[in-house]
Amino acid sequence: xxxxxxxxxxxxxxxxxxxxxxxxxxxxxxxxxxxxxxxxxxxxxxxxxxxxxxxxxxxxxxxxxxxxxxxxxxxxxxxxxxxxxxxxxxxxxxxxxxxxxxxxxxxxxxxxxxxxxxxxxxxxxxxxxxxxxxxxxxxxxxxxxxxxxxxxxxxxxxxxxxxxxxxxxxxxxxxxxxxxxxxxxxxxxxxxxxxxxxxxxxxxxxxxxxxxxxxxxxxxxxxxxxxxxxxxxxxxxxxxxxxxxxxxxxxxxxxxxxxxxxxxxxxxxxxxxxxxxx
Amino acid sequence: xxxxxxxxxxxxxxxxxxxxxxxxxxxxxxxxxxxxxxxxxxxxxxxxxxxxxxxxxxxxxxxxxxxxxxxxxxxxxxxxxxxxxxxxxxxxxxxxxxxxxxxxxxxxxxxxxxxxxxxxxxxxxxxxxxxxxxxxxxxxxxxxxxxxxxxxxxxxxxxxxxxxxxxxxxxxxxxxxxxxxxxxxxxxxxxxxxxxxxxxxxxxxxxxxxxxxxxxxxxxxxxxxxxxxxxxxxxxxxxxxxxxxxxxxxxxxx
Numbered sequence: 197x198x199x200x201x202x203x204x205x206x207x208x209x210x211x212x213x214x215x216x217x218x219x220x221x222x223x224x225x226x227x228x229x230x231x232x233x234x235x236x237x238x239x240x241x242x243x244x245x246x247x248x249x250x251x252x253x254x255x256x257x258x259x260x261x262x263x264x265x266x267x268x269x270x271x272x273x274x275x276x277x278x279x280x281x282x283x284x285x286x287x288x289x290x291x292x293x294x295x296x297x298x299x300x301x302x303x304x305x306x307x308x309x310x311x312x313x314x315x316x317x318x319x320x321x322x323x324x325x326x327x328x329x330x331x332x333x334x335x336x337x338x339x340x341x342x343x344x345x346x347x348x349x350x351x352x353x354x355x356x357x358x359x360x361x362x363x364x365x366x367x368x369x370x371x372x373x374x375x376x377x378x379x380x381x382x383x384x385x386x387x388x389x390x391x392x393x394x395x396x397x398x399x400x401x402x403x404x405x406x407x408x409x410x411x412x413x414x415x416x417x418x419x420x421x422x423x424x425x426x427x428x429x430x431x432x433x434x435x436x437x438x439x440x441x442x443x444x445x446x447x448x449x450x451x452x453x454x455x456x457x458x459x460x461x462x463x464x465x466x467x468x469x470x471x472x473x474x
Numbered sequence: 475x476x477x478x479x480x481x482x483x484x485x486x487x488x489x490x491x492x493x494x495x496x497x498x499x500x501x502x503x504x505x506x507x508x509x510x511x512x513x514x515x516x517x518x519x520x521x522x523x524x525x526x527x528x529x530x531x532x533x534x535x536x537x538x539x540x541x542x543x544x545x546x547x548x549x550x551x552x553x554x555x556x557x558x559x560x561x562x563x564x565x566x567x568x569x570x571x572x573x574x575x576x577x578x579x580x581x582x583x584x585x586x587x588x589x590x591x592x593x594x595x596x597x598x599x600x601x602x603x604x605x606x607x608x609x610x611x612x613x614x615x616x617x618x619x620x621x622x623x624x625x626x627x628x629x630x631x632x633x634x635x636x637x638x639x640x641x642x643x644x645x646x647x648x649x650x651x652x653x654x655x656x657x658x659x660x661x662x663x664x665x666x667x668x669x670x671x672x673x674x675x676x677x678x679x680x681x682x683x684x685x686x687x688x689x690x691x692x693x694x695x696x697x698x699x700x701x702x703x704x705x706x707x708x709x710x711x712x713x714x715x716x717x718x719x720x721x722x723x724x725x726x727x728x
Contacts, residue, residue: 327626
């Protein structure tokens with residue numbers, strides 16, 4: 197199962213929010229619990245130690261199919277390690293999706309855009325086909341570049357593109373792979389605030405209906421994009437679920453339900469940080 | 475001052491200094507001939523010098539081709555087959571620890587007085603910088619690219635061919651630049667040890683006849699060949715790798 201069971205939070209009223217706000221916090225928690233019944237992508241790590249420290253011990257991770265799961269937590273707690281395990285880049289995790297093995301279903305998007313500097317934007321979108329020796333579908337690559345709004349840069353080398361444009365090309369490349377599960381490791385953290393918001397909206401729209409696991413250090417990002425938020429903390433790490441409004445993503449920053457939730461999420465993160473002793 | 479004009483000014487400045495040194499000192503012409511005397515030799519013995527130049531250039535180019543091919547192959551084999559690295563690395567280090575010049579007499583003994591020992595010398599001297607630089611480039615691929623390739627289902631061979639190989643091209647280019655700079659050394663040392671043609675042979679011959687101006691003329695041509703070779707390869711590499719990150723801020727876009 198995922199993290200700890202959901203229980204009513206006793207110090208919930210102490211956050212200093214209004215009665216109405218408190219209500220909107222409790223409700224989504226209930227709906228979240230019912231959504232838990234859907235099929236899940238699961239990863240279980242029996243034991244994983246790195247440099248003498250026990251990072252994971254009997255860790256269970258679950259992401260509901262077709263929804264966005266955001267993973268928060270202090271640096272060094274093991275978020276990226278877990279994501280790399282699910283991606284098959286590190287051994288140690290037993291993963292399945294609705295009982296079937298995970299092989300070949302996972303797309304991966306890292307903090308850096310990882311565009312190959314010797315290929316132009318369109319070729320970078322088709323890089324998966326190039327790497328597998330398949331026929332390249334240029335028409336589809338250009339359609340995807342159109343969708344992410346950089347089709348006019350299709351023939352340019354990555355070095356001549358801005359950070360935001362490069363990350364858009366990386367998003368198009370992820371879409372080109374068309375995998376049901378998409379793992380993202382802080383993909384929007386290296387771009388400026390305006391571009392970050394555009395990219396978030398774009399990703400939430402284009403990757404709707406996919407199983408997305410998003411690592412982020414930004415609680416607001418998690419609340420805007422996540423159907424479920426997990427906070428990873430401690431050593432060995434445990435996962436704790438945080439409350440999320442049951443509204444359509446991407447949510448607007450002006451969503452009144454977010455105010456109290458962001459406050460609570462910050463408290464959870466602070467507690468997690470102190471646990472690590474940072 | 476344009477980038478093209480600067481070397482010309484430096485060259486002219488050196489010529490002036492040279493002439494001044496000849497005028498102001500009592501150095502006899504058989505030790506230090508003036509630029510005028512050297513120019514005269516270049517003019518009058520044009521044909522002889524051209525013939526020797528062609529031979530030396532041929533040796534250098536052949537050495538470059540063989541040395542680069544051999545070095546690139548070694549680097550690729552070491553990058554793809556891990557056991558090969560363990561076996562080839564010591565060979566590589568030894569090939570560098572033994573002074574190539576000390577091998578010259580052996581090479582002449584084996585290959586005779588013709589083209590072969592000089593090409594072998596140039597090949598040997600080029601082999602190490604090319605192999606070392608290229609192998610380093612192949613090993614230092616951005617790990618994120620390899621992660622991405624792995625999640626995309628690329629085979630190990632495909633990762634080497636389509637990610638690590640192109641990513642190592644700038645490092646390979648640095649190796650080639652070094653090779654272009656040292657290749658003439660190999661050819662000339664080979665000629666010194668035993669030959670009947672080439673600029674190195676001509677220099678030794680003129681040295682024995684105390685025709686210092688002719689020796690300087692051959693030296694001048696040799697320097698020119700080395701510089702032209704280096705810049706030609708540099709320009710070719712820049713054209714071949716337009717995406718290569720350049721640390722020169724004046725060449726950055728935007």
